Amino acid sequence: MIFKILCSIYAATVSPALVKHLREETGAGMMDCKKALLETGGDIVKAQEFLRKKGLASADKKASRVTAEGRIGSYIHDSRIGVLVEVNCETDFVSRGDIFKELVDDLAMQVAASSQVQYLVPEDVPEEIVNKEREIEMQKEDLLSKPEQIRSKIVEGRIRKRLEELALLEQPYIKNDKLVVKDWVKQTIATIGENIKVKRFVRFNLGEGLEKKSQDFAAEVAAQTAAKPVSTVRKEQPASKEAKETDQKPAVAVSAALVKQLREETGAGMMDCKKALSETGGDLEKAQEYLRMKGLSTADKKSSRLAAEGRIGSYIHDSRIGVLIEVNCETDFVGRSEKFKELVDDLAMQVVACPQVQFVSIEDIPESTVSKEKELEMQREDLASKPENIREKIVEGRVSKRLGELALLEQPYIKDDSVLIKDLVKQTVAAIGENIKVRRFVRFTLGETVEDTKTGTEA
Structure with missing residues (x-):
């Protein structure tokens, strides 16, 4: 009866657009969103909190169910940051659904955006790291004058905050910073009706730990273009000599199509491919071996140069x-x-x-x-x-x-x-x-x- 009265009071203030907006942000059902807005007087932030609490309660009941299915996803940012993540659910049916797929994709993106994150939850942080953080905090000057019991409480609070900074599930969700990731996962559990476990992730940063060169992109392009005329001169001189030697050998019919095929398969230059085919009597396999041997010799000379x-x-x-x-x-x-x-x-x-x-x-x-x-x-x-x-x-x-x-x-x-x-x-x-x-x-x-x-x- 009370709910019906509330509906009549607030119906005019809850527009379909507001319901749609709340549904898109939370993933909750249409009627749940409408009720949340009615209960909170049309306040979108309070309605999100209302649904989150409801979602959390629903999700907790499912947390003990086995998650043996799921999906593996990745996210690559500008080819310089890469993430691989595994998220588990209960059935293959759910794992192939759009909602679960979006969750996995967004989690991978979340890891890419959170450079400090190293663990799933604070409990995963090794004890030696926790002890080291505690030792550092206890020695900070701003706490030296505090009584022992007060100092210990402050240190524990600081450590808890630090451990949360290292944990993926404690991060503010990149698409809605009013949510932390663990609550967003629980909302998704409430929406799809299955338990979900974020199992593991790994993050690569290009060149981390390697010495970097100071040369900028413009200098790289200049170096590339400057090097071309030199290499052309070096290649042209022996080419003319080899052409004379070829004239003295019996001519082998080498079609343009065969040269093109060899070039595509090996990545070698056109003249090198033509010579390889001539030297091997037009045998494509032998020509590949010829170029590979030549390529290996060239590659070995470059193996000591820094690749960062x-x-x-x-x-x-x-x-x-x-x-x-x-x-x-x-x-x-x-x-x-x-x-x-x-x-x-x-x-x-x-x-x-x-x-x-x-x-x-x-x-x-x-x-x-x-x-x-x-x-x-x-x-x-x-x-x-x-x-x-x-x-x-x-x-x-x-x-x-x-x-x-x-x-x-x-x-x-x-x-x-x-x-x-x-x-x-x-x-x-x-x-x-x-x-x-x-x-x-x-x-x-x-x-x-x-x-x-x-x-x-x-x-």
């Missing part, structure tokens, strides 16, 4: 497998090129396709892992009757093969299994003229434990 620019990329397969990867080059100019972007995208896809891969290179594999593999192989029954020296050689071969299976750079390229990833990278180095380093990657598979996460170390 580049890009961060991601690849998501069916929302159930996700990869975040950082690949470095020398200049921002090259980092933004299509050739480099294609390499990064292909490397991310490669990691998705190789579930056994855990490291960038063999050199990144910890000595403890290598020792364990050797120990296991030495105890195999099929080697028990072998002489010691023979057994050691067999074990070394097996361990080498096993380590190669764990390293990204040792994998056959998914688009051409005659090429290893490390050779693909070197081909690209030769094509673009800059050093390239695959620095790190992380791979999430929906539902795996955090300990199972495949994380690539720096190369």
Whole structure:
């Protein structure tokens, strides 16, 4: 009866536009939004609070239900900040819905926007960090004159605030700073009717920890354009000499279409492709090998140059497998090129396709892992009757093969299994003229434990 009276009093002041606005901001149902506005006299902020409280109560009842489904999402900002996130729900049906998808996308964006965030909740912060923060606060000059019990209370308050700054779920929501992320998640729980758990995230900043070059973008462009005439002169002189040598050899018919195909597959220059095909009698596979060998030689000369620019990329397969990867080059100019972007995208896809891969290179594999593999192989029954020296050689071969299976750079390229990833990278180095380093990657598979996460170390 009271509610009906309120409806008659405030009906004129609650417009459909206001109801729609509240619904868009909170995700609550139309009737719930209308009731919230009526209860709060049309005050949009108070109505949001009203719905949040209602949402929190509904969400808490669902918090114990198992979340075994969900989706993995990513967000890349300007190729320089990258985020991978896993959010779980109860059913595949909900995980494929627009509301849940938007939640995952926005959470990834929230992490990208929150540079200080390192953990999901304050409880995840390691005890040693908490103790260190407490020690620092207790020694601050503004507290030295305070009584011990007062000082302890102030310190605890400051530490709590600091821990909340490190926790994703305690951040003000980027699309509505009147909400913190944990309450926004609970509102979504109330809306979709299933429990939701933000399980984990990782954030890459391009080049963090690497020495940066002071050269600016304009200088990079100038350096690129200035270098071109020199390289042209160097290439033209041997080209004319090679042309004379070619005249003395039997002519091999090399079509423009074949040259174009080889150029697209290798990224080498037109004249280099033509020469490779001439040298190999028009055999495309042999010509690729010819150029690869030439490319490897060129790439090796550049491997000592600092790679502190580049890009961060991601690849998501069916929302159930996700990869975040950082690949470095020398200049921002090259980092933004299509050739480099294609390499990064292909490397991310490669990691998705190789579930056994855990490291960038063999050199990144910890000595403890290598020792364990050797120990296991030495105890195999099929080697028990072998002489010691023979057994050691067999074990070394097996361990080498096993380590190669764990390293990204040792994998056959998914688009051409005659090429290893490390050779693909070197081909690209030769094509673009800059050093390239695959620095790190992380791979999430929906539902795996955090300990199972495949994380690539720096190369």
